[in-house]
Amino acid sequence: MERTFVMIKPDGVKRQLIGPIITRFEQKGLLLTAIQLMTIEQSLAEQHYGELQSKPFFSELVHYLTSGPVCAMVWEGQHAVANARALIGKTNPVEAAPGTIRGDYALDIAGNIVHGSDSTENAQREINLFFHADRVDPMLFHMTGYEDSGN
Numbered sequence: 001m002e003r004t005f006v007m008i009k010p011d012g013v014k015r016q017l018i019g020p021i022i023t024r025f026e027q028k029g030l031l032l033t034a035i036q037l038m039t040i041e042q043s044l045a046e047q048h049y050g051e052l053q054s055k056p057f058f059s060e061l062v063h064y065l066t067s068g069p070v071c072a073m074v075w076e077g078q079h080a081v082a083n084a085r086a087l088i089g090k091t092n093p094v095e096a097a098p099g100t101i102r103g104d105y106a107l108d109i110a111g112n113i114v115h116g117s118d119s120t121e122n123a124q125r126e127i128n129l130f131f132h133a134d135r136v137d138p139m140l141f142h143m144t145g146y147e148d149s150g151n
């Protein structure tokens with residue numbers, strides 16, 4: 001079973017889109033195994049987007065990510081990385097298809113509402129950055145136990 005890291009960025013939280021976004025992932029069939037509302041520090045934002053350090057928009061991106069609370073989540077299920085990316089839509093909301101989160105809720109690439117890991121390796125790296133293992137596993141254990149109990 002695969003896991004991915006999804007983060008509702010500050011504009012998504014400000015616009016009170018946590019509920020509708022979570023609903024889309026749940027309706028798809030993915031399982032929420034960790035969630036945390038948090039305001040992140042510059043160093044965490046820089047580490048998270050480390051691969052983009054040389055890009056001209058990097059400092060604007062870090063500033064944006066630290067401008068208010070984010071909602072960090074771990075979602076689990078078959079092809080969780082690719083399925084989450086499909087729900088989220090293309091990076092530039094102009095190109096994101098209607099029906100995707102960015103296609104429906106965002107106008108501008110600099111404020112595109114939500115992040116989803118682009119590979120299983122990055123998903124694990126990002127989950128480790130944002131969650132201690134004990135924040136993910138108890139919930140997972142709980143959900144697995146729930147399923148096993150036949151409910």
Ligand code: UDP
Nearest residue numbers: 052057061090091109110111112115116118
């Ligand atoms: N971004 C931006 N300007 C650009 C390209 C990207 O502000 O020209 C931001 C945007 O918020 C994007 C994030 O940088 O979500 C990470 O970019 P990436 O290429 O990894 O896209 P993603 O994986 O988020 O679709």
